Amino acid sequence: MPNVVTSRPPAKLNLFLELLGKRDDGFHEIDTIMLPIDWCDEMRLARTEASDISLSIGWLPSLEVVAAELGVDPNSDDGKNLLAIPSDEKNLVVRALRRFRDHFDTPGGFHCDLLKRIPAGAGMGGASSDAAAALRCAAALHGIPLHNPELTVLAAEIGSDVPFFLGIDRHSCQAARAQGRGEKLSQVSLLSQIDMVVVFPSVCLSTARVYSQATIPTEIVPPDAMIAALGRGDLGGIAAGGLNRLQEPAVKIAKQIDEILESMWHIGLIGCQLTGSGSACFGLARNAVDARRGAEQLRSQLLPGSRVASVSSATVPSSVNLVITPNG
Numbered sequence: 401m402p403n404v405v406t407s408r409p410p411a412k413l414n415l416f417l418e419l420l421g422k423r424d425d426g427f428h429e430i431d432t433i434m435l436p437i438d439w440c441d442e443m444r445l446a447r448t449e450a451s452d453i454s455l456s457i458g459w460l461p462s463l464e465v466v467a468a469e470l471g472v473d474p475n476s477d478d479g480k481n482l483l484a485i486p487s488d489e490k491n492l493v494v495r496a497l498r499r500f501r502d503h504f505d506t507p508g509g510f511h512c513d514l515l516k517r518i519p520a521g522a523g524m525g526g527a528s529s530d531a532a533a534a535l536r537c538a539a540a541l542h543g544i545p546l547h548n549p550e551l552t553v554l555a556a557e558i559g560s561d562v563p564f565f566l567g568i569d570r571h572s573c574q575a576a577r578a579q580g581r582g583e584k585l586s587q588v589s590l591l592s593q594i595d596m597v598v599v600f601p602s603v604c605l606s607t608a609r610v611y612s613q614a615t616i617p618t619e620i621v622p623p624d625a626m627i628a629a630l631g632r633g634d635l636g637g638i639a640a641g642g643l644n645r646l647q648e649p650a651v652k653i654a655k656q657i658d659e660i661l662e663s664m665w666h667i668g669l670i671g672c673q674l675t676g677s678g679s680a681c682f683g684l685a686r687n688a689v690d691a692r693r694g695a696e697q698l699r700s701q702l703l704p705g706s707r708v709a710s711v712s713s714a715t716v717p718s719s720v721n722l723v724i725t726p727n728g
């Protein structure tokens with residue numbers, strides 16, 4: 401079995417998110433369509449003799465470059481709020497590796513090097529994706545099948561978005577419908593790649609706080625139109641079928657979201673909306689060239705104070721790659 405593996409956990413966008421009701425466990429019953437995108441973190445996981453679990457974290461291309469894009473001093477309170485990622489039990493990677501080790505009773509521990517690109521508190525699933533990748537990397541290091549259903553059980557215990565990043569059954573997944581708390585998954589097919597622009601304004605939103613200020617609609621919208629448009633590659637239909645019931649409470653907390661969305665509509669993107677509980681927003685472009693051009697335009701208008709990227713749809717789960725180390 402290998403001693404070191406790597407993976408590139410992707411972010412996700414919620415093309416559709418409806419609130420169906422409040423559950424007794426304090427979570428919301430949701431109906432959401434999630435799309436993996438090629439904005440990824442970088443993970444390296446090694447087995448260790450000692451039983452403890454350690455994590456080192458950095459930012460790509462560097463903390464200073466990311467802080468400059470956001471217009472913050474990395475040592476200021478704002479900078480720490482946006483960029484100081486915990487490396488202890490609060491990090492979902494540490495939580496995932498500890499749960500894995502205890503559940504499968506594997507010998508020794510792990511050391512994880514995590515390089516972040518996915519903004520935190522953005523509604524892009526960064527922590528959840530890292531946790532899912534950590535479970536798969538740990539399974540590969542200990543010879544446990546990557547599609548072992550017990551991994552999905554562990555994932556659901558770690559967070560509502562984590563199961564999505566493990567993929568569905570044994571197949572790679574271009575998009576998924578998530579119901580329940582987010583753990584009931586079904587495949588959604590895409591006829592063609594989707595190209596978008598994503599903007600992360602320099603504000604970190606708490607998922608719990610946005611949900612707590614959301615209201616359950618009297619009239620529930622189903623995701624059928626969105627699912628049909630994705631299946632026939634109809635960009636106009638995807639834009640028209642978009643919805644995010646968490647957008648209203650998120651905008652009340654961070655008003656700049658409205659300004660960002662306005663700028664995105666203004667440069668000709670369509671279906672512009674918040675992803676997840678925010679604060680990141682996305683808009684659909686006709687193709688990758690238009691997405692790159694749109695990102696350049698928004699960068700010149702919005703920087704510093706936002707991170708802007710052109711992205712394309714991707715798949716989950718992220719692959720796990722063996723690293724052949726000199727001592728085998």
Ligand SMILES: C[C@](O)(CO)[C@H](O)COP(=O)(O)OP(=O)(O)OC[C@H]1O[C@@H](n2ccc(N)nc2=O)[C@H](O)[C@@H]1O
Pocket residue numbers: 414417426427428429430432434523525528558559560561562580581582607608609611612676677
């Ligand atoms: C907003 C989304 O990202 C959309 O994909 C997810 O619903 C949130 O997934 P997540 O960040 O993994 O959320 P968790 O870490 O499981 O829960 C954080 C908090 O969000 C709220 N929460 C989360 C999921 C859900 N279906 N209903 C909720 O009300 C709860 O207050 C919960 O304590």
Ligand SMILES: Nc1ncnc2c1ncn2[C@@H]1O[C@H](COP(=O)(O)OP(=O)(O)OP(=O)(O)O)[C@@H](O)[C@H]1O
Pocket residue numbers: 484485486490491492493519520521522523524525526527528529530531561604607676677678
């Ligand atoms: N691996 C991780 N990467 C980034 N943040 C993490 C990680 N583990 C824990 N966190 C903490 O979780 C907070 C939320 O991170 P993030 O928004 O990436 O999580 P998420 O819940 O998966 O995504 P979403 O915003 O879509 O709900 C961060 O501000 C950070 O304090």
